[in-house]
Amino acid sequence: xEPILELKNYQAHFxxxxxxxxxxxxxxxKVHPGETLGIVGESGSGKSVTHLSYLRLLPSPPLRIVGGxxxxxxxxxLTLPDRQLRDLRGKSIAMIFQEPMTSLNPYMKIGAQLIxxxxxxxxxxxxxxxxxxxxxxxRVGIPNAEPAMNRYPHEFSxxxxxxxxxxxxxxxxxxxxxxxxxxxxLDVTVQAQILDLLRDIQKDTGMAVVLITHDxxxxxxxxxxxxxxxAGHVFEEGSAEDIFYRSAHPYTLALxxxxxxxxxxxxxxxxxxxxxxxxxxxxxGCPFYERCGYHMDVCVTEFPTSHQFGPEHESFCYLERPPx
Amino acid sequence: xxxxPTNASINPPIARIQNLKVHFPIRGSFLSxxxxxxxxxxxxxxxxxAKGEILGLVGESGCGxxxxxxxxxxxxxITDGSIEIAGTDFLALEGKALRQVRPNIQMIFQDPYAxxxxxxxxxxxxxxxxxxxxxxxxxxxxxxxxQTLDLVGLNAKTCKKYPHEFSxxxxxxxxxxxxxxxDPKVIIADEPVxxLDVSVQAQILNLLKEIQTxxxxxxxxxxxxxxxxxxxxxxxxxxxxxxxxxxxxREALYKNPLHPxxxxxxxxVPIPDPKLERARKRIPVxxxxxxxxxxxxxxxxxxxxxxxxDRCRTEPPQLIAHSKSLHRVAxxxxxxxxxx
Numbered sequence: 001x002e003p004i005l006e007l008k009n010y011q012a013h014f015x016x017x018x019x020x021x022x023x024x025x026x027x028x029x030k031v032h033p034g035e036t037l038g039i040v041g042e043s044g045s046g047k048s049v050t051h052l053s054y055l056r057l058l059p060s061p062p063l064r065i066v067g068g069x070x071x072x073x074x075x076x077x078l079t080l081p082d083r084q085l086r087d088l089r090g091k092s093i094a095m096i097f098q099e100p101m102t103s104l105n106p107y108m109k110i111g112a113q114l115i116x117x118x119x120x121x122x123x124x125x126x127x128x129x130x131x132x133x134x135x136x137x138x139r140v141g142i143p144n145a146e147p148a149m150n151r152y153p154h155e156f157s158x159x160x161x162x163x164x165x166x167x168x169x170x171x172x173x174x175x176x177x178x179x180x181x182x183x184x185x186l187d188v189t190v191q192a193q194i195l196d197l198l199r200d201i202q203k204d205t206g207m208a209v210v211l212i213t214h215d216x217x218x219x220x221x222x223x224x225x226x227x228x229x230x231a232g233h234v235f236e237e238g239s240a241e242d243i244f245y246r247s248a249h250p251y252t253l254a255l256x257x258x259x260x261x262x263x264x265x266x267x268x269x270x271x272x273x274x275x276x277x278x279x280x281x282x283x284x285g286c287p288f289y290e291r292c293g294y295h296m297d298v299c300v301t302e303f304p305t306s307h308q309f310g311p312e313h314e315s316f317c318y319l320e321r322p323p324x
Numbered sequence: 325x326x327x328x329p330t331n332a333s334i335n336p337p338i339a340r341i342q343n344l345k346v347h348f349p350i351r352g353s354f355l356s357x358x359x360x361x362x363x364x365x366x367x368x369x370x371x372x373x374a375k376g377e378i379l380g381l382v383g384e385s386g387c388g389x390x391x392x393x394x395x396x397x398x399x400x401x402i403t404d405g406s407i408e409i410a411g412t413d414f415l416a417l418e419g420k421a422l423r424q425v426r427p428n429i430q431m432i433f434q435d436p437y438a439x440x441x442x443x444x445x446x447x448x449x450x451x452x453x454x455x456x457x458x459x460x461x462x463x464x465x466x467x468x469x470x471q472t473l474d475l476v477g478l479n480a481k482t483c484k485k486y487p488h489e490f491s492x493x494x495x496x497x498x499x500x501x502x503x504x505x506x507d508p509k510v511i512i513a514d515e516p517v518x519x520l521d522v523s524v525q526a527q528i529l530n531l532l533k534e535i536q537t538x539x540x541x542x543x544x545x546x547x548x549x550x551x552x553x554x555x556x557x558x559x560x561x562x563x564x565x566x567x568x569x570x571x572x573x574r575e576a577l578y579k580n581p582l583h584p585x586x587x588x589x590x591x592x593v594p595i596p597d598p599k600l601e602r603a604r605k606r607i608p609v610x611x612x613x614x615x616x617x618x619x620x621x622x623x624x625x626x627x628x629x630x631x632x633x634d635r636c637r638t639e640p641p642q643l644i645a646h647s648k649s650l651h652r653v654a655x656x657x658x659x660x661x662x663x664x
Contacts (some may be wrong), residue, residue, distance in 0.1 A: 042521035157612050163424060187548065188385035189609045192592040196606075214522065217551075217594025220601040240598040259524035262553040262578055263595045269530055269555065272523040275491045291523075 003076065004208050005093075005176055010068035012046075015061055018114040019280040020270065020323035023049040025232035026068065031176060036202060036209040038223030038240070040216060040255075044276050051178050054065040054078060055089050072176075090121035093170035097179035100161035104153040109309045110164050111149030117172050128170075136167040156203060159190035173205065177204040180212045196221060216259055220244060227310065228252045231277055231287035233303070238313035248307065248315035250294045286317070294323055337372035337408075338542045339396070339429075342598055344369045344405035345386070346395045350617065359487050361617050365391035367566035368405070370643070373510065378536055378543045380557030380574075382550055382589070386616055388566040391544045393512045396544065398422075412510055427457050428479060430623040434515035435521035436495030446473075446498055447483040450637050453506050468505060475538075476501045497531070504535065507625035511536075511543045517552060529556055550593045552576055562586045565624040568643055573653040582646055582653040584629050585609070623656065631657040 005104045008028050014021040024046040031037050041047040054056045054070040060117040061166060069076045077085060089095075097103040105113055114133035117240065118124045124132065130149070137145035140163040155163055162182060170179055170209040179198065183191035197274065204207050209223055217227055219240070228251065236249040241303040247253040274291040283315065286292070298304075298318055306314045346366040365388045371381050383389045394400045396407060398414065407414040409428055415484045417425055429652060433439035434658065440449060450469045454460055462470060470480040476497040487495055495518060503511055533556055536543055547553050554559055561571040562583065570583040581587045584607075591607040610628045614620050621626045626636040633656070641654040656662075 042523060159612070188550065189588055189596075191386065192606055193608070195594075197590040215594065216522075216596035217601065220596045220598045221594050223598075244596065246600050255522055259522055260526075260529070260551040261375075261597075262551045262554050262590065262593050263600065266555055268533075269526040270380070271526045271530055273527075275493055276521070276526060295427055324547055 002034050003071075003072060004033045005031040005210075006069075006071040007054075008048070008069040008071070010070055011066045012049060012063060013066050014063055016280070019073075021173065021279045022232050022282055023025070023279060024053065025282075027229070027232070027234045028068075028232060029227050031210055032174070033208055034202075034206045035224045036222050038219035038226040039212045039229060040214065040219055040226060042214055042276060044231070044279060045229040047229045048180050050229075051095065051180065051210065051212070055083055055093065055178075056082070057089075057095075076257055077104060082192070087121060089171045091116045091126070092174055093176045093178065093180040094174035095180065096162070096165045096169050096182050098184050100158065100165045100185075101153065103107065103165060104161060109150050109152055114149070114168050114171060116281070117168065122130055122301065132171055137164070140164070140167045140169065140203070141193075142167070155321055157190075160195060162186065162190075162194050163197065166194075166201070169192055170201065170205070174207055175177055176208045176210065177178050177202075178210045181214070181287045182211070183218060184213070184215070190292050191218075191295035198222065208322060216244075216256065217261070223304070229254075231282065233287060234316060236313075236315045236317075238310065241308060243315040244324060246309065246313070248309045248313065248319070249317050250292050250319065250323045251288050252315075254291075254293075294319055334517045336375065338375045338410055339371075339373040340406075340408040341369060341371040341373075341396065342406045342408075344371075344392065344395060344407065345403040346391050346400060346401040348619050363616050364393060364566050364619065365616070367619075369563075369566075369568055371561065371568070373542050373544060375509075375542055376536075377558045378380060378533075378556055380553035380560040381544055381559060382545045382553050383559075383562065383563035384547065384589075384613070385547060386565075386613060387490075387563040388513075388616075389548075389563050392563070393514045393544060393546050397429060397512055423457070427453070427556050428508050429512065430503040430508040431504065431509065432496075432499050432503045432513040432516045436487075436492060436499050436519070439499055440502075444488055445484055445486055449487075449498060449502055450483075451504050453502065457506055461615040466601055466644075471660055472501045472505045474537060475504065489523075492520055493527060496520065496528050500528075500531065500535070501644050504539070507539075509542060511541055511549075512546070513543060514546045515548070516545075518547065518549065527553070532556065550589060555651070562589065565614070567624060567654065569625065569655070570651075570653045571643065572653075574648070581584070581652075582651065582656065582658045583625075583633050583655045585625050631655075631662060633657070633662070635660075 009026050011026050012024040014023055039047045053063055065078060068079050115129040117127035134145045137148055142148050142163055182195050213219055223240050225239050229235055229253055236252045258272055272291050277287050285300040286303055287297040296318060304316050304318045306316050310315050319322045345368055348363040348365055349365050350361040369392055381389045395402050405550050410426060446600055451465055454465045473480055478497050517528050545556055557574055559573050560577045561568045564585050570586045581590050588607040588609040595601045616626055622638045623636040623641050626632040635656045641656050643652045643654040
């Protein structure tokens with residue numbers, strides 16, 4: 001199947017006074033139509049910057065896209081003029097964010113915010129747009145959708161605001177939904193509701209979802225395939241089963257082992273020593289080598305090439321066999 | 325008032341909290357003509373903290389877990405109730421007497437970026453409590469600071485540095501050192517790992533556990549993360565709208581949650597295992613969290629509870645022992661053994 005979204009050796013760096021911060025440094029992955037791709041990583045891994053940067057949602061400078069391609073339906077979107085990219089962003093690739101209070105305009109009634117993309121990016125008139133927005137609100141489970149259109153964001157709870165955000169992303173029937181930590185600010189019981197909603201909507205619409213999160217549990221529940229990122233690099237990619245049951249990268253394995261979980265008794269948690277590296281002072285080697293229990297001399301000098309462990313399972317590590 | 329039976333463990337409690345209430349007056353708007361609301365952040369909580377135990381306190385935002393922690397520290401005004409620390413009535417103390425007891429109970433906050441003064445060096449941060457509460461000379465202070473830094477895994481050379489020179493995990497180590505430097509008996513840790521990444525979180529959790537064991541401390545560990553609480557706690561209390569709805573040993577609480585709210589909460593925590601996670605059955609919680617300004621009558625959870633019946637709507641359930649065990653739960657459906 002043709003991927004709907006494809007990143008090839010994509011690089012996005014910040015040029016700051018303190019030096020070049022290589023936030024995204026040569027990553028490649030594909031998103032297929034109708035699948036959920038989980039992108040896991042800790043803060044600073046580049047998981048959000050990747051998407052924010054090619055969608056031109058970050059100020060440039062300091063950001064500069066220094067290399068690679070981002071293909072949407074086969075077409076490189078990095079070279080699109082701003083106008084066309086804006087259209088793509090409004091219609092084809094939608095994004096929802098972590099904190100729905102800061103991503104909704106507090107001065108605008110949600111109805112006005114919901115119809116805006118439709119008025120700008122489609123030929124729909126206001127009346128039809130209004131109807132479509134109500135339908136979207138109903139779809140995401142907002143009770144009394146019609147009167148809700150005339151309310152302000154602060155009148156909704158956190159979970160309901162995230163539903164409004166999702167409704168807004170859905171109105172233009174995007175082909176790809178990028179969900180950046182969509183449940184991180186929510187309580188667990190609300191998180192469960194929002195994740196169920198995302199799953200249902202994806203089943204209905206067949207859109208591709210890119211789920212960016214630091215929570216391995218959230219990924220386990222939703223993602224078909226998973227990309228693990230660290231310090232601007234992809235470390236491992238594979239099906240959810242590959243990543244969770246057959247982790248080939250020492251970082252993935254360490255992350256899984258050091259995550260507290262409620263279903264199994266855990267003795268002392270194995271710890272990943274040290275901390276994530278300073279992205280402005282990265283050497284040529286693997287950015288994880290200092291914290292890695294398996295590192296070899298070569299890891300210090302050269303970033304590993306990919307090792308294939310299965311048809312769609314690859315790990316960027318010199319280890320020939322998965323660590324135990 | 326008679327003392328309700330408490331599940332004092334083998335050890336005598338180091339802290340005993342009885343019927344604690346923290347009510348915040350909310351001034352109405354100009355138009356409400358002086359009509360006053362009260363936000364009952366903590367509404368009648370009784371807890372015993374045994375010597376050497378870690379008590380986890382979980383609940384969702386707005387349940388009052390942080391207010392409870394701060395109230396125990398006497399950082400916010402307590403409306404009613406009593407707190408005993410190591411046998412002394414903590415709430416009766418004022419002035420000098422209070423200052424003498426304060427070192428016994430220390431706090432660690434969530435955000436190590438906000439809880440450390442950016443203008444103070446690590447030395448200043450750690451020396452201040454010693455200066456205020458002890459009569460140690462500067463050599464003895466330095467020795468104590470070095471010893472405490474060593475305990476939290478920081479090099480003594482870090483003394484001259486400022487907080488901004490450290491990563492989040494290391495800052496939290498400084499905050500832990502500050503809490504430990506006066507040799508407290510009780511530590512209140514309010515979401516101490518919530519702002520940290522997974523790879524660093526495990527380091528801090530292990531550190532807290534290790535220190536607790538080594539020094540024989542008692543700890544109240546407040547968190548919204550049920551997996552983290554399960555890892556670190558001996559016993560866990562679940563809060564909902566200002567009240568404890570269930571309290572039990574760790575294993576009992578996760579293997580056999582009794583309160584419908586606890587069940588829903590436990591079932592909603594994602595498990596990092598695709599097959600298990602996808603095969604799980606969630607227990608949904610209906611509706612929204614009611615406003616704490618106007619909590620439902622009777623059991624505060626009845627508006628969202630699948631088991632609610634008439635009695636729940638009128639009468640508030642008490643936290644009582646389930647089948648004579650240390651597992652206590654405030655639910656009429658459990659009490660009357662109704663099918664769930």
